[in-house]
Amino acid sequence: MSFDFVDLFSGVGGFHGALSAMGGTGVLASEIDPFAAEVYDLNWGLKPEGDVVEVAAQAEVLVPEHALLAGGFPCQPFSKGGHQRGMSEIRGQMVNEILKILAVRKPAVVFLENVRNLAGPRQRPVWNAVIQGLREAGYRVPSEPAVFSPHLLPPQFGGSPQNRERVYILGTYVGVERARRETDVEPVLLAKPVAGWDPGRWSIADDVLQAGVEGAGVYSLQPDELEWVRVWNDFLQTVRPAKLPGFPMWSGYWHADASVDQAAPEWKQVFERKNITFYRDHRMAIDRWLRRNPQLRSFPASRQKLEWQAGDGPVRDLTKCLLHFRPSGIRAKQPTYAPALVAMAQTPVYGPLGRRLTPRETARLQGFPDWFDFGDQPDAKSYKQMGNAIHIGAAYYALKRHVAANHKDIARAEGGAELVAAVTNSPQYPEVRPKHA
Template identity: 25%
Template sequence: MSEKISIESIDEQLFKVKIVEPDDSKIASFTHYIHNHQNGVSDYYSEDALEHVKDILGKEYPNEIITNVLAEEALQYLIFDLNKSIPFPAPEKPIFKFIDLFAGIGGFRLALQNLGGKCIFTSEWDKYSKKTYEANFGEIPFGDITKAKTKSYIPDNFDVLCAGFPCQAFSIAGRRGGFEDTRGTLFFDVAEIIKKKQPKAIFLENVKGLRNHDKGKTLATILNVLREDLNYYVPEPQILNAKEFGVPQNRERIFIVGFRKDLGIEDFQYPEPTDKSATLEDILEKNEVSVKYYLSTTYLETLKKHRARHESKGNGFGYEIIPNDGTANAVVCGGMGRERNLLYDDRLTNFKPVTKISGKVNREGIRKMTPREWARLQGFPDTFKIIVSDAQAYKQFGNSVAVPAIQATAQKIIEKLSRK
C-alpha cells in the first residue's frame, strides 16, 4: 500500500457519479457491489467494481501505484458512506430477492422493496432514467440487456424476475410460435434469462394492447414460450387498472405472472381492487405552481381548433380538461399525454411568462399537470427525487408502471412463494 495515500483521506465525493453512460458496466458494477456486500451477490460485481475504484484513484493520485490491496480497502471503506443517504434503501432484513429488467426509474423496485424484497440486479438503457434511478436508489442500472456482457452480470438464485418489456411483433407465420421464433425481440432476451436463471416466479407488465397485438399472436407466443418451452405455470394474464388501486388515473395494463412448475403452484388469483376513491384533487399541488405550466392563449386556441376539427368528423380526439373530482387519463409519453390531462387552476397571480411562448398566458386558469402531479398519479411518494428536466420527467413517469397496482400483484406472488 502506498504510504502517501491513507484510506481515511479518500474523498468519497470522487465516487459520486456525475455522468452516466448507457454501457458503463464498471460504474454499474461498483454501485451493485456497494448494495450487495452483505449477501454474497457482490462476487458477481467485485472484479469490475475494483477496476472502477482503481481508475478513480489513479486519476486522483497519478504519481502513485494503485494496488489491488489499496483498492479493496478503499472499496470496503466506501461501502459505509455511500449507503447513508439513499432515499429508498433496501430493507435491512429482506425476505426475497428479485431483479429489475427494463427498469425505467424504478417503479417495480419501489413496489417490491415495500414488500421486503432486495433488488440484486437492474438494467435500463436510457441514461436520463439511470440518473433518476441512481438518485433514488443509490444504484446505477446496467445497460442494454440484449448484450451478452450485460446478461453475464445477472446473479443466480433470485426469487422473482420483473420486467416491463416493450411490445414487439414476432415472426411466427407457419411456425409454432416457440422460443426460437421470438429472436430479435426484447421478449426473447427476457425468456433467455428465465431459461438460464430459473427464477421461482416471473412478473411481466405490458400495455393493454398486447392482448390483441398482431391478432393475438404475440401474446399467444409469449404464453406458449413461458408455459411449454420454459415450463412455468402461467395463469391467464389479467388487465388491471391503476384507478382501482388508489391513484386517480385510468391506466390499464396487462400483467403476466408465472411460477416455476416444480414449486407445485397450480392456482393464482390476481388482486381485487383495493381503493377506487381517489380523485384528481388528491394529487394536485397544494400551492400555486409556476406560470410555465399554464397554456398560452395561442396554444390553447390551437388545441380548441384541433378538437373542433375532429369533432366535426365524429371523432372524440383532442385535449381534455379533467375536473378536480374526476380521474385522469393515462399519462403517456408525448405531448398528448399532457394535453389529455389539463386542469383548471385559478390560483395564478403572476402572469409574466418565464419561458418563450406565442401569445399571452391564458386567463381561463388552464394548465398542464406538473411532473410531481404525474408522479403521484403513478403512485410515487413525494420523497421520490425528480432531478431531470420537465420534458424528461414527463417521459419517465409516462413510461413507468403504476406502483400500487404492481405492489398489490407482487404481494399475491410473494404470498404464494412464502407458502412454498
C-alpha cells in the first residue's frame, strides 16, 4: 500500500526519508533555501517549491490531495539559541501557512516538529495558539507536548546517539466539532528510553565514526584549538577537587580581585559567585596553573571557559571526550551520545581522534542512510543542513505510534485507509530507500 504526503519546510528531507520508508510518495515539497532544495531533489527525485507563503496562497492549485502533511516549521523564533520572539516574528507565523493548506486539503494526518522550547514556559502561549489553530482546522491533538529524542530509541528502532529533544505534534482529522471536544488526548511519545534501552550503551566510535578518516587534515583540530585543549587538560590535571563543578567554569573570575557584577542578570550572578568561591577553595592550584599557562588570557573569551559534563569518573581528559566549542565555552561530554546538532559552526569534536565529525557522520546522527548524497556543496552547508534536519528514525517511530493509537479515525478520512495500511505493515526499522529503488 502507498499514500501521498506533502513535505513543507522540507530541508534536505528528513521527513521524506521516514515517510517514503513507510511506502509514502511525496507529491509536493516546499523549501526556501535553494541549496537544501537542490540536495532534496538530488536524493528524493522531487524538486521543492519555494516560499511556503506562495504555496499556501495557491493551495487549491498547487497542493495536490494527500493523506499526510508534514512540516518542520522554522524553529528559530522558539529556540533558546534565538531571541525567542515566538509568533511576534514573521518566521514564527509560518504555522499559519500550514493551517491554510490544512483548511483546503484536510489530510488525514498532520505531523509537525519543532524545538523543545516551543512548549517551554516562555513560549507556552505560542504552544497553546498552535494547538488551538490545529483544533479549529479539525485536528484532534494533545494539549501536552510529545517530547522525544533519538538517543532514547534503540538501534533496532532507528535510533541514534544524539540527544536531540524535539516536540512532535501529531494530529488526526476528526472535524472541528470533535477536535474542540476531544481534548483529553495523551501524547504518543514519552521522553524516556524505549523497550528497556540504555542510552549509555551508545558509542560514537562504534555507531557513528567512518572508517579511514583518522588524521584527515580538513577535519583535524587546528593549532589554536589544540592549544585550548592542552591548556584546559593541564587544568584538569593540576586542579583536582573530589568532584569537578557542574556549573560552567569561568576562568575570568579566578583572581583575587574578582567580584560579582551586581548589574548582571541573576543567573549570571549565581555563576559568578560560584566561580569566585571555587577559586578561593583551590587558589594555590589554580594560580599555579595560570602561571604555567599565561596564554589563556589571549584565548577568545568563550575559550577561557570550560563546561565539564563528562561525569565524576577517574578519567579527566579532554582528549577522551566528545567536545563542543560553543559560544558559552568548551563543553566536554562522555563519547557515548552527542549533543543536538545545530545549524551553526559547532560541529562535535571526537577527542580521541582530535577531529570534528564529518558531514557523513552528522548525517548518521540524524538517521540518514550512507547513500545520502550532499552533492558537491561545501561542508559548511552540509553541516548546516544536518543541524536543521528532522531525525528520520524518531519521525518514523512517532508516526507508527500515532497511527497505532488513532487508526480507526485515520482510516475514515480521505486517503487514510491507505496510510494506515502502509504504516501498519512497514517494518520496525526505517529502511530508507533511494529515489530509484
